[in-house]
Amino acid sequence: MTTEPAAPSFFARAVGRALGGSLLPVAMVIVALLALWYGAAVLLNAPFARSMAADPAALGLSELIDATLSQERPVLPAPHQVLWELKKSVFDLPVTSKRSLVLHGWVTLSSTLVGFGLGALLGLLLAIGIVHVKSLEKSLMFWIVSSQTVPILAVAPIVIVVLGAIGVTGLVPKAIISAYLCFFPVTIGMVKGLTSPDRLHVDLMRTWDATPAQTFWRLRAPASVPFLFTSLEVAIAASLVGAIVGELPTGAQAGLGARLLAGSYYGQTIQIWAALFAAAALAASMVGLVGLIERLVLAAMGGRR
Amino acid sequence: MLGGSNVASAGGTEASDATSPHRVVIDAKELDLVFDTADGRVHALANVDLTVREGEFVSFIGPSGCGKTTLLRVIADLEQATGGSITVGGVSPADARAARLYGYVFQAAALLPWRNVLDNVTLPLEIFGVSKEERLERAARNLDLVNLTGFEKKFPWQLSGGMQQRASIARALAYDPQLLLMDEPFGALDEIVRDKLNVQLLKLWAETAKTVIFVTHSIPEAVFLSTKIVVMSPRPGRIIDVIECDLPRDRTLEIRESSRFLEIAHRVREGLRAGHSYDD
Structure with a gap:
């Protein structure tokens, strides 16, 4: 009689395996979020919809819902409105249009990438210095950590104004703000990564009388690669935030940050949300790209660790 | 109590001439x-x-x-x-x-996980600046000595503990320390x-x-x-x-x-x- 209870559990496991993967949980979260979002949109936009109705008392439920999900400047735009705006500003408009998110995305992306490159390089150099020179750790670490406690929103306008005064405008100031945010995770991650080799491996290099440079290139650097990629994933997302923040004080000329600012000036909530989603998609794809490179590099370095 | 190491080696064939003073x-x-x-x-x-x-x-x-x-x-x-x-x-x-x-062999094999067996064995030679040809030749000889010929391209995690330790012995012997x-x-x-x-x-x-x-x-x-x-x-x-x-x-x-x-x-x-x- 032991087989009877076993049968459904086997079935359940089989179904679990079939649906399991990661697809089902992800899909369920998306459905739940969408439901929540639509609910919130109806609730938040209802007061305005009522105030616009000729006779609020006569407004039926389905009419009310319709009215809340199709406003031009809703308090909270419905998902399909954002999606529609995204489609329009990414695919329908020509890239040269001032409302094209491809144009603005590219502006933000270029300063993000330059800032990321600068920041990662700076972070790397700081980490190498700290690992090799004991006094640098004591003298630099305090300032490195302090630098991140200063709110970037306060620093960004200063950088823009100061650099603007000496004639440096456009991409460079934004890239610098972006680098300011993204060097930190790289430094912290790489200090950890470069000191990650076992004592055994360090001793081994010593038995061969390896020079510090040899120990660095043959032991510390390769051992730090997983740490490097983890910190680069954090850093590239941070540098996008830096680039967007850097676009806010420029008077909203171009970039996703400018779209966010312009949207909030004119109450264009749908535009804000579309820009927000474009930024999120950009960040996700950049992090994904770094992750992909990580997988390829680690596979080339012997795979499973 | 120490000093004299006149190893009586009845069955010894080489390097065991008990009468010669070993360095x-x-x-x-x-x-x-x-x-x-x-x-x-x-x-x-x-x-x-x-x-x-x-x-x-x-x-x-x-x-x-x-x-x-x-x-x-x-x-x-x-x-x-x-x-x-x-x-x-x-x-x-x-x-x-x-x-x-000297060559040092630790309790753990301590092979570098991102290098295959061959590259692990040639690592000390690389550090000593030995030419590539000689590196490969010596690695082949020492891998043969520890019966690991054929495993050159394997990464450490693909080997058993005993094989890993043999690879680490081959590594220690690669530069022929006395x-x-x-x-x-x-x-x-x-x-x-x-x-x-x-x-x-x-x-x-x-x-x-x-x-x-x-x-x-x-x-x-x-x-x-x-x-x-x-x-x-x-x-x-x-x-x-x-x-x-x-x-x-x-x-x-x-x-x-x-x-x-x-x-x-x-x-x-x-x-x-x-x-x-x-x-x-």
């Missing part, structure tokens, strides 16, 4: 090492005298904390003695290390694998005529492998007996049932007991 490879006198740790001073080595001659296979045996690994690390210049004197290959340990006189320092190299392996590797190690020792210093806490392993067994005791770490292990050099596992083997093992055990090593 002294390691000469330690009144060696002292005191660590200052957070918990106070630890007397890791006290008054250690030791002479090791060319071609010997010397085991350090004793319980944890007896200083056997520390002594090995002093020889390797990974630790520095705080008193006494020591020469390795006639020079200071630091010079010996700089001259790459001295092989082994710190419980088979300690983490199961007994069957360990027996097999012990036999292989003896064969390798006979083929290469290296001087081997071997740290272990296994009595049968020490007796089976060694020409000389150094029994050590903790607190402070010191040598309490040096036993000449005069079994024939040409040993098989069966020798472990011979009366001479058991006699030597008994003496080692007595030595360990006399040191009150296990009274904790």
